[in-house]
Amino acid sequence: MSILVIAEHDNSSLKQATQSVVAAAKAIGGDVDVLVAGENCGGVAEAAAKVDGVNKVLVADNAAYGHFLAENLSELVAEAGKGYSHILAAAGTTGKDFMPRVAALLDVAQISDIIRVESEDTFVRPIYAGNAIATVKSSDSVKVITVRPTAFDAVPAEGGSAAVEALDTVKDAGLSSFVGEEKAESDRPDLASAGIVISGGRGMQNGDNFKMLEEVADVLGAAVGASRAAVDAGFVPNDMQVGQTGKIVAPQLYIAVGISGAIQHLAGMSDSKVIVAINKDEEAPIFQVADYGLVADLFEAVPQLKEELQK
Amino acid sequence: MKVLVAVKRVIDYNVKVRVKPDNTGVDLANVKMAMNPFCEIAVEEAVRLKEKGVATEIVVVSIGPKAAQEQIRTALALGADRGIHIETEEEVQSLEAAKLLKSVVEKEEPKLVILGKQSIDSDNNQTGQMLAALTGMGQGTFASEVVVDGEKVNVTREVDGGLMTVSLNLPAVVTTDLRLNEPRYASLPNIMKAKKKPLEAISPADLGVEIAPRLSTLKVEAPAARQAGIKVADVAELVDKLKNEAKVI
């Protein structure tokens, strides 16, 4: 068996999710190679070569892959993936975009968002917003899999010394082009991998009030997240949505502020180690999953929390 | 231009899902079913394109049991013109769904195909991308804005880092995210009118597609339940617990 992991990165740094995918690959067993596809991504390839347990790094460095367009990436991966028994990528928006396309090009099924490896062909994944956990077995010769990074402990970033090999096949499908992007700039940790997350919901009332959460986040070194209702209402940008159809987080500490605890929200955070809920409604379903619940008006409790933490 | 919209019949998102005691799946007997919420957004987007004069005809297609015709009728009531029902009682996985839709695309030749980004039952997030690959089209997944411009479509996508806009050649596939639009409700007169709109029923065999699932579900279990914890009296107690009991700060 040999496994090809597609690196998650932004052309300048390797995302920690990649190390979690390598961990999933190691749970399957066999040699683990990593493909870094991007533009001016040599530094990422070097970082990938140092990841513990990586056998070989393939680099496809070309403008065609600079913005991770699925049409181009999928053709590259379908070709570079020949001979591998498994092709794995993180279940982020990039992996979710190009991996099903890879699977279709190879005429195989994709197994989405796995949280456990049972054997080389059997995997565990949540369905119905995490209300059910399915064990699925694949009969395909090549397994195309996206991995939920929070479900696998990242392998160390250092310790490996893999050879780096350049791939010079250029796949430009000519179907799509990059127009622009609006990146959410923040000095806070990445939501998906932060150790502490504080999220706000509809109870925050507006975007300005999220500053209260940001101040607490800065004391704790936390990332700030949100419920769908807060994003839909325009309080905060879409990349902050935690849940079934947003980001999946599993920090050491998750603090839900003014969030009711709808099943779609819980699907994105219920694997957190410790959950705190601050809500003025003592019947709110979020309290059913919270380790520590505080029934209080958030406009009083959140400033107090900041003060208490600074003591 | 013609727009094809694919919709799926799924458990209503408000229903509390229960795993069957024999662990073969979830209990769907007598539960409320509905159109997948992301598919509603797909229908709404097509209808808005028609209202803007960009789309000329909206064809809605659904794969599933007889009862899936209800969801097709709903789409017709919302403004789709014509329905195609690919009827099967079998479980259809994403790759097969994409192959079935590909045959419909070949027959109908739409300029734009709009699907939901994921269905809230299997949570796979695959079919649109697979369809795009099989038909050789570009894809604008997780769309929060769709602007048709001549022979191209610009799609703004909700991605992990924020928003990203791509330009795709038409024909193209778009999959919807939550912020694309807010679906309308069907009015009573439109529900009545929808009953008279054409709805063609065909089988996977008619399309030359064999249903042969690659994945078999060995078991379905309920997730490990989280125990509810304690209520703290005030912020001071909360911080004390986090520091000294949970030791997470």
Ligand SMILES: Cc1cc2nc3c(=O)[nH]c(=O)nc-3n(C[C@H](O)[C@H](O)[C@H](O)COP(=O)(O)OP(=O)(O)OC[C@H]3O[C@@H](n4cnc5c(N)ncnc54)[C@H](O)[C@@H]3O)c2cc1C
């Ligand atoms: C297809 C689909 C996908 C979805 N995906 C997601 C997803 O990925 N993520 C997600 O989060 N949701 C998702 N949802 C939406 C989900 O069903 C809920 O509607 C949403 O999570 C509710 O957000 P909320 O808890 O912020 O708002 P509400 O449910 O309105 O709760 C607000 C809470 O704030 C409390 N509150 C108000 N004022 C105060 C105050 N002053 N002090 C303290 N507490 C206060 C209230 O008591 C209440 O409990 C999805 C829904 C659908 C249909």
